Amino acid sequence: MAGSTVRKARLQDAANIFELVNSLAGDGTLLRRNYAEICENVRDFHVAESEGGVFLGCGALHLYGPHLAEVRSIVMKPEAKGKGVGGMLLKALLKEAEDHGVQAVCLFTRIPDFFFKYGFRVTMDRAALPDKIYKDCQKCPRLHACDEVAMVRGPIPKVAVLGPSKIKQQELVPLQIAFTGTTH
Numbered sequence: 001m002a003g004s005t006v007r008k009a010r011l012q013d014a015a016n017i018f019e020l021v022n023s024l025a026g027d028g029t030l031l032r033r034n035y036a037e038i039c040e041n042v043r044d045f046h047v048a049e050s051e052g053g054v055f056l057g058c059g060a061l062h063l064y065g066p067h068l069a070e071v072r073s074i075v076m077k078p079e080a081k082g083k084g085v086g087g088m089l090l091k092a093l094l095k096e097a098e099d100h101g102v103q104a105v106c107l108f109t110r111i112p113d114f115f116f117k118y119g120f121r122v123t124m125d126r127a128a129l130p131d132k133i134y135k136d137c138q139k140c141p142r143l144h145a146c147d148e149v150a151m152v153r154g155p156i157p158k159v160a161v162l163g164p165s166k167i168k169q170q171e172l173v174p175l176q177i178a179f180t181g182t183t184h
C-alpha cells in the first residue's frame with residue numbers, strides 16, 4: 001500500500017489495537033487480549049499506518065528471554081490486507097528480535113503459508129516450546145482441540161524460563177551472555 005509505514009506503538013494506539021485484535025478473537029484466529037494487558041504490553045507492539053496516519057494493523061513481539069521471542073497478535077484491518085503491509089509488520093518484528101540478539105522466534109498459527117515466506121518452519125513437537133505452552137496454552141479453552149500449527153524461525157531453544165522446566169534464576173545471566181554475548 002503506497003506510503004504505508006510501520007512504527008513502534010504508543011499508548012495512544014492501544015484502543016485501535018484492542019479493537020482489531022479482539023475482532024478476530026471470537027473464532028480463535030487471535031488470542032483475546034484485554035485492554036489493560038494491551039496497555040501494559042504496548043511496547044511489544046508495532047503498528048502500521050497509512051500515509052495519512054490512519055491505523056491499518058498491528059503485531060507484537062513478546063520476549064521470553066535471550067533464547068526465545070514470539071510473534072503475537074499480528075493482524076491487518078480487512079480493507080488493508082493483501083497490499084504488502086502485513087509482511088512489513090512481520091519484518092519489523094523480526095528486526096526487533098534481531099536487535100535484541102534473539103535468534104529463535106516462535107508462533108502458533110492457522111496460516112503457516114504466510115509465515116513460510118519469512119523463514120518460519122513447522123515444528124511438530126509443541127513440547128519443544130515450553131515457555132509458549134506455559135504462558136498461553138495451559139489456560140486456553142482449545143488446549144485439547146488446538147487447530148494451530150507451531151512454527152519456529154531459527155534454532156529451537158534448549159532452555160525455558162517459565163513452567164516446571166524453567167532454568168534457575170542464577171543461570172539467567174550466563175544464559176544471556178551465551179546467547180547475545182553481552183551482559184547488558
Ligand SMILES: CC(C)(COP(=O)(O)OP(=O)(O)OC[C@H]1O[C@@H](n2cnc3c(N)ncnc32)[C@H](O)[C@@H]1OP(=O)(O)O)[C@@H](O)C(=O)NCCC(=O)NCCS
Nearest residue numbers: 074075076081082083084085086087088108109111113114
Ligand atoms: C496474515 C496477515 C497479517 C497478512 O497481512 P497482509 O497485509 O494481508 O499480507 P501481505 O500483503 O504483506 O502479504 C505478504 C505475502 O504473504 C502472502 N500472504 C498473505 N496472507 C496470506 C495467507 N493468509 N496465507 C498465505 N500467504 C499469505 C501474500 O500473498 C504475500 O506473498 P508475496 O510476497 O509472494 O506476494 C493478514 O492477512 C491478516 O490480518 N490475517 C488475519 C489475522 C491472522 O490470521 N493473523 C495471523 C495470526 S498467527
